[in-house]
Amino acid sequence: MILHVLGSCAGTEPMPGRHHTSAALEAGGRLYVLDAGEGCAYTAHLLGLNLMNLQAVFLSHTHMDHIGGLAHLLWTMRKLCVLSPENSRRMQDREIPVFLPEERAFSAILDFLRCTEGGFKTVFRPVSRPMTDGLLFNDGVLSVYALHNHHWEPAAGEPWKSYSFSVEGEGKKLCYSGDFKELEEVLPLAEHANLILLETGHHRAVDLCRELLASGIPFGKVLFFHHGRAILKDFEGELAQAREVLGDRVSFAQDGMRVEF
Ligand SMILES: [Zn+2]
Ligand SMILES: [Zn+2]
Numbered sequence: 471m472i473l474h475v476l477g478s479c480a481g482t483e484p485m486p487g488r489h490h491t492s493a494a495l496e497a498g499g500r501l502y503v504l505d506a507g508e509g510c511a512y513t514a515h516l517l518g519l520n521l522m523n524l525q526a527v528f529l530s531h532t533h534m535d536h537i538g539g540l541a542h543l544l545w546t547m548r549k550l551c552v553l554s555p556e557n558s559r560r561m562q563d564r565e566i567p568v569f570l571p572e573e574r575a576f577s578a579i580l581d582f583l584r585c586t587e588g589g590f591k592t593v594f595r596p597v598s599r600p601m602t603d604g605l606l607f608n609d610g611v612l613s614v615y616a617l618h619n620h621h622w623e624p625a626a627g628e629p630w631k632s633y634s635f636s637v638e639g640e641g642k643k644l645c646y647s648g649d650f651k652e653l654e655e656v657l658p659l660a661e662h663a664n665l666i667l668l669e670t671g672h673h674r675a676v677d678l679c680r681e682l683l684a685s686g687i688p689f690g691k692v693l694f695f696h697h698g699r700a701i702l703k704d705f706e707g708e709l710a711q712a713r714e715v716l717g718d719r720v721s722f723a724q725d726g727m728r729v730e731f
Contacts, residue, residue, distance in 0.1 A: 471642045472496040472730050473665065473693075476514055477507040478723040480649075480671030480698045481535030488725050490535035491696045493646070493667070494519055497639045498611035503527045503543070504635065504646050510539040511546035517726060521547050522557050525609055529570040529601075530648025531622050531632035535696075540568070541579045548592045561594040569616075571601040571631050601633055612639035619655040621648070621672075634659055642731055645689075649696065653681045661687040665731040667723075669696035675708055675722070679715035691731065692716060695723035 474496065477489035490507025494514050501523040503510065514521060524547065529537055547566075551558040568576055576598035583590040599606070607614040614637050618630035636659035637644040645663035647656045649671060660666045660682070666689055668678050675694045682689065694701075694712070701708050705722060712720045721729075 471637075471640050471644065472728060473644065473667075474514070474517055474519060475693075475695060475723045475725060475727040475729075476503075476510040476517075477505075477539075478695045478697055478725050478727070479507070479535070479702075480669065480696045481533060482699050482702075485702060488697070488702075489513060490538055491669075492536075492539060493695070495612070495637060495644070499523065500525045500609070500611055502612060502614075502637070504637075505530055505536040505648065506538070506540040506543050507535050508538040508542075511543040513725060515546065515550075517728075521550060522560050524566060525611075526566065526607055526614075527568045528606070528614060528616075528635055529568065530634065530646070532570060532572045532575040533622070533649070536648070537570070537575060537579075540576075541583055544579075544583060544592075544596050545586065545590075547594065548588075548590065551593055552588075558593050561592075564594040566594055566596045567599045567607070568596060569599045569601050569606055569614075571629065571633060573598050573600065601630075603630075606635075612637055615659065617655070617659055619648070620651040636660075636663065644731070647696075653678055653685070657685055657687060660689055662689065664690040665729065666690075666692045667695050668692060670694045670701045670708075670722075671696045671698035675701065675720070676711040676715060679712050679720060683715060691719045691721070693721050693723050693729060697722070
């Protein structure tokens with residue numbers, strides 16, 4: 471499995487060289503997008519990823535730094551179909567499921583897109599799918615599981631509003647934290663993961679490294695992403711501290727980074 475970092479930044483003001491959070495997974499010649507921060511389609515396309523291979527989108531929650539690029543992603547896919555009869559043929563009648571905890575956000579984005587070029591008539595069909603705990607998706611290549619967390623507390627009676635994921639396929643496992651409150655919310659997904667993506671928008675990398683070790687779960691490598699302002703002020707210093715705990719098992723994500731695992 472190959473992970474491409476399309477955006478490594480948390481919901482800060484614009485930062486040089488970084489876009490808001492998004493990752494693309496490549497497996498079995500297919501593409502899957504985890505979170506869709508601004509610029510995700512731009513970065514994916516310029517990295518040479520073929521958006522016509524996209525199977526599904528998984529949005530951990532509907533904060534802007536995770537959903538701000540969804541409209542442009544769908545728009546770019548439509549544009550690539552308009553520009554190429556071959557793309558258009560390939561995408562004909564394909565359903566592109568978008569899993570998210572807040573259906574209203576998806577309908578609003580589609581309404582907005584219908585006010586753009588061509589009324590956003592597409593040969594493919596973007597459809598929303600509800601987010602729930604447990605198995606969300608299995609296309610025979612990848613299985614995606616979701617688990618809610620307390621990053622965004624719902625009001626009484628409301629459904630959970632933020633999730634983390636684990637993805638399994640090709641004999642590998644990825645844990646994707648999205649935003650979370652406590653590491654223990656993510657641990658059930660992180661156990662036996664070959665690669666764990668943890669966010670630094672609300673946590674210090676060195677603290678999470680210590681907590682991971684103390685948890686006693688088996689895991690492979692850790693990639694920190696969703697960088698907040700604090701870590702960006704001293705990127706090398708924070709990385710050095712994290713490496714004192716986990717050595718070269720730890721990396722810090724950059725936009726455009728490719729990680730094979
Ligand atoms: Zn965020
Ligand atoms: Zn958030």
